[in-house]
Amino acid sequence: MPRDDRTASSGTMTETPKSGAFRLGRLRSMGGDGLVMLIASCTGIVATAGISLVVCLYHVLTVARRASTTSVAGTGPVLVPGVCLEPAGHPGRDFLLRLSRASRFEEAEIVVLGGATRLGVTASEAAAGRQWLIENGVPAERVRCEEASRNTLENLRAARRHFTRAGTEPVIVSNRYHLARLGLLARGLGMTPLFCAAEERLTITPGMVRRLLLEAFFIHWYVVGKTLARLLRHESMLSRVS
Template sequence: MKFDYDRLTALSSSIAVIILTAGFSLLLSFVHVLSIAKSKECSTDNAITTLVVLGKRLENNLPDNEYLDRLDRAKQVLKGNLDSKVYILGGVTGVSDMAESEVGKSVLIDSNINHERIFLEKKSKHTLENLKNFYNLSSDKNQEVLLITNRYHMARSIMMAKGFKINTLSCPAEDSFEYTLSNIGRVVIEAFFINFYLAGKYWAILTGNNRILDRISTVNR
């Protein structure tokens, strides 16, 4: 496996920023993630006909509860707007031998969603690749899409989508954010990932590193 120097550079920059700001940058990211997780509601404007469901790592080739929540929200929107279609994103990850998107499609078909309304992206390994590959697949780069993921994951997903100039409206999988230890822990992890993303982005801009910029944005397109 080829060593990823750009990822290491971004990670090192992120840790340096956290240390130099005495953790303040991480705190700001935490507040941002929590604010989005608490406040966002599902935008169910019937004028939006394209849904995007972010995939999630499978457990024994099956979706976990969080992924099922995302798919259930997609099912609700699809049944409420018969003109809509959905892109499910996610390839083979972890120890699974099935693509996340393939499993998601099966769940929706079992919920009586017509297979002709379901489109798949089956090569991505994580959120950034999910969105980059969707951008490449999309024939209409200016369309509004309804982005479906879990509440704790929404802030980073919106931020990354903006990097690819994907015009998103948010649609959290859950009706509300629950203050549990596991959810707060997820918010902390997401705060670190946002710090990682932003540190890498601004380091790449400052140093003119187009390899990193091409991975996270449309700058070279």
């Protein structure tokens, strides 16, 4: 399954990997099951002359346009998935948009998700996000970190395991282009969170088109992989997507 351009890490301070080992680790992290799912997804795109990918892109674009920033009021914590940090170890633009939006939820517990995922940067996404929130006026006691997850699916698994309680509705704050995949993965994990867009509106730029296309591809990969795993009743494959 896709790994959001992240590397493996289990904590805040980690030994900086060498570039060769870093790339090899990323390939190994996909595993044989992930590679089979990727090949099946690409085959599906070719077999449908790209139509299946266009359907996914339409879904991503629709969710991105319709997402709300004002009508979200959950009863659980506000969850903020991390984004790979800048080379200097600071949150980048997309991450800052998520953090800024989360900071507007008065009195809510905020949980920042994400481990150390950038080569050469030892700080975790969660720690960097927590620091920014505190520096921008959010009381430290309201901000928690989950630093073991390395991608969107692991973010949601951590949220399900640690930060969701019966009778509560957590709110997940993320960028508009990311919300469709978050919703799909959350439903696959049996979660029913609310979603809040980080940006006021969707602005189409060349960079945004690239992000939307990438999200569509990730969704296609997930759907095809999960369908294949169910058809084959392949427990190892299913464990990667659930």
